[in-house]
Amino acid sequence: GDSVTQTEGQVALSEEDFLTIHCNYSASGYPALFWYVQYPGEGPQFLFRASRDKEKGSSRGFEATYDKGTTSFHLRKASVQESDSAVYYCALGDRGNMGYKLTFGTGTSLLVDP
């Protein structure tokens, strides 16, 4: 079945550092890819999506590029702020018969020191 792998369980940075969170996927079809962010005690918030190879999604200074060749959708931000501290989830949307299904990775907890 479909799966999403996030390599980093936790990332600790200082303000203005560069951020990379790795996301790799495995899917039988051609999925859509998403990034969500979750703050403590809240539901996840949609960050952005990419639907085809080489498409870049972006929001709030975060960006990721759909790479079908390496099956990746790594999240990047040039300069993080303390307010970016949260858990980030990469997710995969099935575009086949299971069009309802969103498969989430295990999440990466980002902590940014001021």
Place this chain on the structure above:
Amino acid sequence: AQTIHQWPVAEIKAVGSPLSLGCTIKGKSSPNLYWYWQATGGTLQQLFYSITVGQVESVVQLNLSASRPKDDQFILSTEKLLLSHSGFYLCAWSLDWGGDAEQFFGPGTRLTVL
């Protein structure tokens, strides 16, 4: 603007007792609705989805059931809680059907089973 409300905010229940959690979507007619479960510190697991009133499909069997009695309402329930039911329950909606559709999450209900 669409709003999503979940109730209750939190529950503490005994093993073997019944449970009913609710979700209401305002500002959007005929949304696609979803229930998710999140263990503490864990990822999101999709439980149910519904594309229309009276029709609910199960994604994962966790001794839970769901119903959609109205277009804007989604209910999650069980007659007998297990310890393993503890966690964070999230309702979500989407405008479109299919793997490209971003899902928007509610604030969640924190359930503790003792």
